Amino acid sequence: MMSSWFFWALLSAAFAALTAIFAKVGISGVNSDFATFIRTIVILLTIAFILTATGKWQPFGSVAPRSYVFLVLSGFATGASWLCYFRALSLGDAARVAPIDKLSVVLVAIFGVAFLGETLSPRNWLGVLLIASGAVLVALR
Structure with a gap:
């Protein structure tokens, strides 16, 4: 199961859902850009910890310039x-913002085909x- 793309995609969806809920609560009274900064620091520290704990650091020179x-x-x-x-979460309901954000799925399909x-069948x-x-219907008031 740990090597299944579907398993990891489901976990990604679950964490993305929690991101919306936690962010909506946490952003109250906080500038949305500053909130993003705090979130970014947490992510950076978390990834650094994971790389260190798993021994997966790579030499920066091992990455191709194109990459x-x-x-x-x-x-x-x-x-x-x-x-x-x-910014959208600070202005709107999480239950309406998140579905519009997930239109990225539609754009990835289109961009994947185009670029x-x-x-796709x-x-x-x-x-x-x-x-x-569905995203539009959920987002409508």
């Missing part, structure tokens, strides 16, 4: 996403459409 470029771009995208997410050459596209529809 660095895309990991840095991913970091910028993550930071922008978190800033926008916390990575991935293919008609059934897969139906699922993407249902995810998009």
Whole structure:
């Protein structure tokens, strides 16, 4: 089970749900950008602890320059996403913000096909459409 992508994806979804709930409570009376900063420090320390505990640190020189470029771009995208997410949570209900945030699933499918050459079956596209529809329906007042 520990080597199953599905297991880890379910855990990711559960932790993402907790992120929304904990953040909504924690952001009360706190600037959303500062809240993102605190969250980022916690993540950095947690990952450093995990790398140390598991002995999985790598020499920085072992990472290819191309990988660095895309990991840095991913970091910028993550930071922008978190800033926008916390701003949205400070302004709206968690139960409405989170589903719109999960439209990222739809965008990943589209970007994966457009930029990575991935293919989706008609059934897969139906699922993407249902995810998009469901997110919008949940977010509507």
